[in-house]
Every structure is written in C-alpha cells, then in structure tokens.
Amino acid sequence: MTNLNVPYEVAVIDEIQMMKDVTRGWAWTRALLGLMAKEIHVCGEPGAVDLVKSIMMTTNEDVEVYKYKRLTELQIEDSAVRSLDNIQPGDCIVCFSKNDVYSVSQGLERRRKKVAVIYGSLPPTIKLAQADKFNDPNNPCKVMVATDAIGMGLNLSIRRIVFYSVRKLFTNEVGNTEMGVISASAAHQIAGRAGRCNTQFEKGFVTTFKTEDLSTLKNLLSKSPEPISQAGLYPTSDQIEQYASHLPNA
Structure with a gap:
C-alpha cells in the first residue's frame, strides 16, 4: 500500500x-x-x-x-495434474493453507525440484527475493508454491497456475471461520497470473491438482466476478x- x-x-x-x-x-x-x-x-x-x-x-x-482486455490468451486445461511428478517448469501451485504450502513444497524438493515459496505473512523483502529467484531464467528454481498472496502486488513469470484446491477457510461476516468454495472473483484473479503480458510466456494455462476440482474451476471461470x-x-x-x-x- x-x-x-x-x-x-x-x-x-x-x-x-x-x-x-x-x-x-x-x-x-x-x-x-x-x-x-x-x-x-x-x-x-x-x-x-x-x-x-x-x-x-x-x-x-x-x-x-x-x-x-487481457492481452494474452488464458487456456483452461482439460485434465488435472494429479501428481507432483507432473509439475512442469513455470508452474505455480496455489494452496489456501500454510500446511499445504509446506507439504507441497517438501514433496517437490524430495523430487529434486528447486522451489520458490510465497505466502502472506512473509516479510516483503523475502517475497520479492523469492519472486526474483523464480522469475530469473538463469536460476534453477522453476516452480513456485504460493498462497493467493501472489495475486497482490507481485509481477511473476508464470506459465501455468495449478489450483491445489478450490476450497479455503473463510472468515464470514460475523467473524466465524468456515470452509467453502472460492469465489469467481478469486478464481479469475489467481488464474489471471498465468501467461501475463511482458513475461517470457506468450500464453497462460490453468488447471487443478485434483481431478474432482476441475469442473468446479471451469464453472467459476465461466462466471463474471460478483x-x-x-x-x-x-x-x-x-x-x-x-x-x-x-x-x-x-
């Protein structure tokens, strides 16, 4: 701000x-x-x-x-990722909890993939350092694991957004915490980070990690933000x- x-x-x-x-x-x-x-x-x-x-x-x-209008094309893939073995260079896996961020990043590191990690409570300098590492084409770090914090104030060279889940914990209007499907607005905002103009990718892709979430994501992205x-x-x-x-x- x-x-x-x-x-x-x-x-x-x-x-x-x-x-x-x-x-x-x-x-x-x-x-x-x-x-x-x-x-x-x-x-x-x-x-x-x-x-x-x-x-x-x-x-x-x-x-x-x-x-x-968006200057580059964004394509929804027809299949989910299903396994961390199928994660590709330029992928950003978006999680909605720190526990998922840790488990996914550790799973990728066990597969000898260099990972950048971004979540909301990280200090701004650390976020920028992680973003720079991921954006650098000469850096071996080619995969990012992040929360929806990537949708705020960061310029990232992402080829594909992978939604690890389409559900997250919300604080409702009376202050209680509940689990629910993300909004169309959030889905558009996060998916739109893939293949942005002036990055190394001329086209963006988006999919889910779990097969059962893919139809929900497609439905969310077909709607206009509320x-x-x-x-x-x-x-x-x-x-x-x-x-x-x-x-x-x-």
Missing part, C-alpha cells in the same frame, strides 16, 4: 476489489479515501466499479472508468485514542 502521508501528483491503488475482504478490506478503503494525490488510478475488476463510484460521490470526486456491495472500514489509531479518551474508566 502507498504511504498516506505523502502528497502525490498521481497515485495507484491495485486490486481495489480487496475492499470487500472481511479482515483486510479496510486498508484499501482507507487508501482510496486518504491518499493525498491530485489523481488516483484505481485498478481492479468490473465488480468494484459501482462501489468505488458511490464512495467517491461522498467526497465529490470525478470518476472516469476505462475497460481493458458485484461488490460493501467495503471494509476500520478506525485509525488517532480515532481509537480519541474514542478511548471519552471512556477513561472503561
């Missing part, structure tokens, strides 16, 4: 659809409303357009919408301190 205290001529907010995230959405909302810039470029999926427009109406901002109806909000430290000052005995 961009430092909110520095004035900019132009600022960029990427993955704006993350505003809907129950635990992290407030950071994108705060950036959208708090960036000190003359012009803000907001990048994200079409489902976020109406919400961003409605938020910007509250601050009397002018909103212009531009739509762009419209976003609400954004995350969270008070700043100053606001929390001010509120606490009114409740000295609480």
Whole structure:
C-alpha cells in the first residue's frame, strides 16, 4: 500500500476489489479515501466499479472508468495434474493453507525440484527475493508454491497456475471461520497470473491438482466476478485514542 502521508501528483491503488475482504478490506478503503494525490488510478475488476463510484460521490470526486482486455490468451486445461511428478517448469501451485504450502513444497524438493515459496505473512523483502529467484531464467528454481498472496502486488513469470484446491477457510461476516468454495472473483484473479503480458510466456494455462476440482474451476471461470456491495472500514489509531479518551474508566 502507498504511504498516506505523502502528497502525490498521481497515485495507484491495485486490486481495489480487496475492499470487500472481511479482515483486510479496510486498508484499501482507507487508501482510496486518504491518499493525498491530485489523481488516483484505481485498478481492479468490473465488480468494484459501482462501489468505488458511490464512495467517491461522498467526497465529490470525478470518476472516469476505462475497460481493458487481457492481452494474452488464458487456456483452461482439460485434465488435472494429479501428481507432483507432473509439475512442469513455470508452474505455480496455489494452496489456501500454510500446511499445504509446506507439504507441497517438501514433496517437490524430495523430487529434486528447486522451489520458490510465497505466502502472506512473509516479510516483503523475502517475497520479492523469492519472486526474483523464480522469475530469473538463469536460476534453477522453476516452480513456485504460493498462497493467493501472489495475486497482490507481485509481477511473476508464470506459465501455468495449478489450483491445489478450490476450497479455503473463510472468515464470514460475523467473524466465524468456515470452509467453502472460492469465489469467481478469486478464481479469475489467481488464474489471471498465468501467461501475463511482458513475461517470457506468450500464453497462460490453468488447471487443478485434483481431478474432482476441475469442473468446479471451469464453472467459476465461466462466471463474471460478483458485484461488490460493501467495503471494509476500520478506525485509525488517532480515532481509537480519541474514542478511548471519552471512556477513561472503561
């Protein structure tokens, strides 16, 4: 995210659809409303357009919408990977838990494959180092194992995205954790990391690890991302301190 205290001529907010995230959405909302810039470029999926427009109406901002098409082809494969023996150079296996990240990366290393690993709680410098290692055509590391953290702020040269699962743990609106199928929005965002423009691959591929997940993935990718109806909000430290000052005995 961009430092909110520095004035900019132009600022960029990427993955704006993350505003809907129950635990992290407030950071994108705060950036959208708090960036000190003359012009803000907001990048994200079409489902976020109406919400961003409605938020910007509250601050009397002018909103212009531009739509762009993907410049490279993305193909859904007709078969699942089924085994780590079938992992190829340029593959990124996307897992939705740290345990799966560890077990998959260890399984690949036992097969003498050099692996880059990225997950959300890694320090930014480590994430960038892992990304650089994977992107370097002269590095023997040709496979990546990652969580959906690869969809945020990293430029990766991925040939094929392999969904290790299409189900993950969610924190629902009342704060409880439950298992469910990922959204069409998440499927599009993650799959779209394969074969991106200006990488060494002119075409991207996507599939699943398990055969039983492939039809679900195809169905998700056939849908348009869901419209976003609400954004995350969270008070700043100053606001929390001010509120606490009114409740000295609480």
